[in-house]
Amino acid sequence: xxxxxxxxxxxxxxxxxxxxxxxxxxxxxxxxxxxxxxxxxxxxxxxxxxxxxxxxxxxxxxxxxxxxxxxxxxxxxxxxxxxxxxxxxxxxxxxxxxxxxxxxxxxxxxxxxxxxxxxxxxxxxxxxxxxxxxxxxxxxxxxxxxxxxxxxxxxxxxxxxxxxxxxxxxxxxxxxxxxxxxxxxxxxxxxxxxxxxxxxxxxxxxxxxxxxxxxxxxxxxxxxxxxxxxxxxxxxxxxxxxxxxxxxxxxxxxxxxxxxxxxxxxxxxxxxxxxxxxxxxxxxxx
Numbered sequence: 579x580x581x582x583x584x585x586x587x588x589x590x591x592x593x594x595x596x597x598x599x600x601x602x603x604x605x606x607x608x609x610x611x612x613x614x615x616x617x618x619x620x621x622x623x624x625x626x627x628x629x630x631x632x633x634x635x636x637x638x639x640x641x642x643x644x645x646x647x648x649x650x651x652x653x654x655x656x657x658x659x660x661x662x663x664x665x666x667x668x669x670x671x672x673x674x675x676x677x678x679x680x681x682x683x684x685x686x687x688x689x690x691x692x693x694x695x696x697x698x699x700x701x702x703x704x705x706x707x708x709x710x711x712x713x714x715x716x717x718x719x720x721x722x723x724x725x726x727x728x729x730x731x732x733x734x735x736x737x738x739x740x741x742x743x744x745x746x747x748x749x750x751x752x753x754x755x756x757x758x759x760x761x762x763x764x765x766x767x768x769x770x771x772x773x774x775x776x777x778x779x780x781x782x783x784x785x786x787x788x789x790x791x792x793x794x795x796x797x798x799x800x801x802x803x804x805x806x807x808x809x810x811x812x813x814x815x816x817x818x819x820x821x822x823x824x825x826x827x828x829x830x831x832x833x834x835x836x837x838x839x840x841x842x843x844x845x846x847x848x849x850x851x852x853x854x855x856x857x858x859x860x861x862x863x864x
């Protein structure tokens with residue numbers, strides 16, 4: 579029997595909250611990636627890892643917040659814990675691979691394409707692995723074309739976001755990029771859900787944890803991590819500026835305000851040439 583699928587059982591509450599979580603994770607992750615491009619190589623892995631975890635946690639939280647509004651008429655939904663946790667790990671791992679590629683190779687050319695592709699595949703893998711962890715008394719079927727479209731959206735969104743992070747511009751630039759990324763990732767989620775159809779079986783033999791009992795406690799960890807990452811972003815001035823701060827010039831008695839090599843240009847050479855010319859022409863005048 580064909581089941582009636584409803585992805586908006588709470589109205590616009592779950593889509594809007596899901597979009598906010600995707601934007602929050604994207605904003606923190608992109609700022610950390612930008613910060614990694616401004617520091618030495620010894621500090622870069624830490625910032626890239628923090629950005630990977632922020633984006634992965636934000637995307638995972640977005641997915642399961644949206645899934646709390648997903649219902650199938652006549653088929654109670656449960657979730658398998660191992661697969662649900664595995665989807666979070668896959669998201670962080672694959673997003674991290676893409677971010678590290680861009681962080682060390684630059685956000686252009688082959689590195690950007692490779693990093694964006696891997697990150698996008700990580701987003702899509704998280705989505706469909708999380709869907710595989712859903713337990714209900716029925717069979718899930720997907721439309722191949724719509725699934726391919728959702729994967730393409732994820733790859734395009736990831737590539738655009740990594741390109742924006744590599745521009746090393748100001749705070750508002752990254753905020754705009756995170757809004758676009760959140761819209762694309764949320765759109766990818768609902769595109770993937772549009773590809774789903776459920777054939778409900780008779781009876782109720784599903785096993786697993788209910789959405790409220792499983793997802794609500796699990797969301798506490800990623801939310802706490804995102805809050806901690808937000809504190810790091812807010813209290814780091816370079817994260818807001820988006821570029822290295824110019825050190826102030828120290829004025830000391832007897833020391834020029836600018837470095838000695840700053841004004842050393844061609845003027846001494848010009849004077850030397852003029853002196854040489856005068857020495858050459860002076861004997862002729864005599």
